[in-house]
Each structure stands twice: as structure tokens, then as C-alpha cells.
Amino acid sequence: MVADLVITAADLGRDQLVGIAIAAGTIREVGPQVAARPQDRVLDAAGGAVLPGLHDHHVHLYSAAAALQSVAAGPPAVRGAARLAAVLRQADRRLPAGAWIRAVGYHESVAGWLDRDQLDRIVPARPVRVQHRSGSQWILNSAGLHQVLATTPDHPGIERDDTGRATGRLVRMDDCIQAVAGRQEPGLAALSQQAARLGITGFTDATPFADPDALGAIAAARADGRLRQKVTVMTGPEATEARCPPGLELGPVKVLLDEDALMGFDELCDLVRRARRAGRPVAVHCVTRAQLVLALSALEAVGGCERDRIEHAAVVPPELDATLRRLGVTVVTNPGFVLARGDDYLAEVEPEDLAHLYRCRSLALAGVKVAAGTDAPFGPADPWVLVRAAATRSTRSGHVLGPAEALDHRQALGLLLGWASRPATERSVAPGQPADLCVLSVPFADAIGSLDGDQVVATVVAGAVVADNR
């Protein structure tokens, strides 16, 4: 057999280290006898753990990419020149080579009247653009300015000093800047690269897409390599019969239940029936008790499908556990919110609901299928933050929200190890499984003990190394 990649000295938590031979996107062989031949591409795991790649079961790719590519450069997030420099340098480290840094919300209270020279001292190599809070002015570093001046050498918006040298401040030149910067801003490529560094090999985009063009753009990013992860997409009910562009997987029909004007029971049943006719499961957004009750009643009336999902399930009163189990639906929860918003919940949520927030352990014990997603950019995008929050239930201030819901570390990791189409069924590192893998710098037991994204040394999608952090 000709292998595309052989991972050597992998710790799968067994008695001895193994080799993993990969061909055509699939794991072909796993065992202590698997060795690389001279022509094989080799990735030496050096005794580190190899896990199935992480799948973020609920994310919004476009919004997360937009959030990633804009750096907040003004109050309240940023005050003072030192902080400004820190956030710009942080973006510099994160982005692919050549991509623009786009910062917004600048105000002169941060570091005075910014110009190209100040920005060059912070980030000299890649183009940077910082938008003033007023929206009328961009300040560019020299690398960015050169690109704009190359296409637009004369424009009344170009501010110049007494010697005629451009200061980097450009007034009302958004179109000119966008024309050169827009194409090189990182978008999905940066999002994909950051996720790859953290071991993410797959995404399920839970946006209720109505427009086929939006799906086409994701497919294009997959096809041209900007987006390295496997992607499953949802659509809104109006696009239930949509065709899935090649290179993507079509997931459930996403149904949003608006809290202010809760959809009627009959209307929801009709949406579910329409999805069934199109051969698709549904994923119902439920953050309140009322939404969950409505969703489950409709699924009971129409008949559940084992690929149906409840998104978020922020509040699940235990009396609904039996229904969730009977329907066979998967709860795709977001433990990252326990960390990110837990302190607010402790202060604001009704006491009778507090114990039922983002339940994990008790749901699993009740036989309900549970998986998780980051809900980035609304929740923390780092999947390791999510699994640690599922294991500790710790809020930012160190309070513990629902201690009875804490999963053990291995279970917490399992929230992200499922298949896109069956999120609560774990993949494994075994022959026949997809070659979507995450290689860590530490042995299996240590990796499970610490659940730390800094330990990811390489990420493999369909047998291709998409991130090498070594």
C-alpha cells in the first residue's frame, strides 16, 4: 500500500506507541508494526497523543471571520499606546503572511494623532489599516500606504506633511483602500488557519443560510484552499430544497424560534414536514424553556429523526429529558458560555433555571445525546476553552456554574470528537476512519489531563497536514 502520510510514534493511550498509515484521506492501518518507507511523507508524533480532529459542531464562519479580521483599536477594549501596540502585534502573529490587519474604533485618546511612522514601529512588515471611530479616516502604515499609493497616487484625501510626504492618514478614501486591501484581507483563510492551529478539522456552520451564493462562497474557499477544514452547512427553512455546492456537506434545516414572537405550533410542524420531504433533519435554536417545549412538541407530533438537533439548549428542565431521549435528538450545547457569560447568568438568571443552564453531565446520564459547538464569534472560538469549561464549569471570575454538570476531561473532549452528521457518535483513530487528526506535544494521559490547545503540534485534514506548529 502506498501511504500519503505516515504518523509515527503516536500515543493513542495504549500500552505502546503506534504508527498510523493514511491514504486517500482515510486511515488505512494503525499499529506498532506500521513504519514509514523512504518515499512516504512522515509526521513524527514523537510520543505525543494523536486524537481525532476536533469538529466544531456549531459555528458561524462568516461572522467569525469578520470578527477575527477586525481588531478593536479604541475604548473600551483599548486604552493607551501600549495596549494598542499589543493588540496589533497579536493580530500580526495570528494572520497569514501578507494579509492586512484591519483595526477599527480608534480614537486619539488612545495614542494621539496616529500616523504611518507610529504604526511602522508597531507592525513594520505587513499592511495595517486603522479606522478612526468617526469613520471618515483610515491611518495606514507604510506597507499599506505603498499599496494604496501605487493605485491611487493623487487623491485629495491623501494627507501630506510640509515636505509632501504622505502621513498615512487617508480621508474618505474607503473605496480606494478597499480596492487594494479587500482582496488581501484574511477572512475565511485566517479563520481556517487559526482553527487549524488549534486542532479543528471540521466545522458545522449553523447559520440559517437563505442565499445559495453564501454557500457557494464557502464552497469556493474550500476549493481554492483558503478553508482547509471539512464543512457542513445548514440552511434556513426557505432554502430547504437547496442544492449543496460540491465540496460541502448539507446539514439540517436550521429553525430559529424568535423569543418575542414565538412561531406557532402548526407553522413549526409544517417546516419540519417540509424538511422531511426534502430528506433533511432539522436543527432548532432553543435558548429558553418555552422554545424547547415548542420544539419538542412539534418533533413529537411530526415524528423525530435521529439526526435532528437542538441548538444551544441553554435551559433544559429535567422533565424534558425523557422526551429528548425518546426522540433521539442531539443536544448541541455551548459550554463556552459558562466561562464567557457565567457570571452574568449567576447574577441575572431566575434561580429555578440556574441549575438547568447548558447541562451536560446530567443530560448524558439521562441517555440524551450531547455534543457541543463554540457558537463563535458569539462564544469563545477556542475549542479547548470550550472543553475546559465543560470539565470545570468555571466562570471568568472563578465561580462554578452548575457543578453537577461538569464532565470528566475525556467526556468533555468527546463533545467535539463526533461526526458532523452524528455529533454525539465519536470518531476514532482506527482503520477506515477519516484521516482528520490532531497531534499533540504530550502523551495521551497528559493531553487529557490538561486539555490545552497550546499542545497542538500538527493538524491533519483528509490526510493533508494543514497546520504544523512545530
Ligand SMILES: [Zn+2]
Ligand atoms: Zn449560533
